[in-house]
Amino acid sequence: MKKVLIFALITGLVFLWTAAGYAFVRYEDKHPQKVRRLTITGFHNYAPFGYVEHPDEKIWGRFFTVFQPMIDTFRQENNLKIKNKITKDDYEQQVIDVRQGEIDIALGVYHHTEAFRGLEILYPAAFINPITAFVLPNRVNDIKNLDDLKKLKGVRWEKEIYTDFAESQLKEFDIVSAKTPFEMFELLFTKKVDYILASQYFGLIEASKLGLRNQISVAKQTLWQLPMFIGVSKFSKERKMIAQKLTRYLEKPENRELLKQNIIKIVEDAEIKAQGIVPPTFGLDKSE
Secondary structure: OHHHHHHHHHHHHHHHHHHHHHHHHHHHHHHHHOOEEEEEEEOOEEOOOEEEEOOOOOOOOEEEOOOHHHHHHHHHHHOEEEEEOOOOOOHHHHHHHHHOOOOOEEEEEOOOOHHHOOOEEEEEEEEEEEEEEEEOHHHHHHOOOHHHHHOOEEEEEOOOOOOHHHHHHHOOOEEEEEOOHHHHHHHHHOOOOOEEEEEHHHHHHHHHHOOOHHHOEEOOOOOEEEEEEEEEOOOOOOHHHHHHHHHHHHHOHHHHHHHHHHHHHHHHHHHHHOOOOOOOOOOOOOOO
């Protein structure tokens, strides 16, 4: 009798395992068989994470993002039609559309940050966004730690989003906001501020666009390393599929390395493209 019970138990476990495996395979195989439409949003003016190039200000151009290798793989492997829904509104407003289910995916969000509350955040992080200080070359040794910055006056771009933790730390700083990246550099080069606070990648690209790449230095101290994630609408019809597929993509170290190398390439391309640009003088003393 005991042997019969053991045999029945083993048979039941095998059946459950097989059924579970079959259900999983059905889920995996079902999605590529139909065309699904998804909408994605991201930054429109925050290179390399998301930006729109438009040589004529009256023309809204093509959307570029450092996430493109991931998006291309995601689309091809899952028979998707993906539409970029990028507007000239602040990214925070577009995230509201994701939260409400009007957009499926947000490219570039932070954990524990009110602006992205209500989104499903996928782990692991796609990459790290280092926030640092940019200074004139003769002042690069003035900043060795956060306390050094607190003694100086800084400027940041008003539209750059940080984590809530970083924002709370900035309350101890003497820092003003600029309406445009151009204004940030103008304040620095006219010596109305001592440093620019910005993402290292974003700052290097903006400096290159103005022809100032060789006239600024990056402080030796990184202030914050902000992990950047993918956000998914909890109301998306394809939420489970998106979460599973993109999580699997990000779990592979080689894919995260690919995204990191894409950042480096975008920064280098901006520097090459900017060669020959005559920088604005901003009233700068040439001896500096």
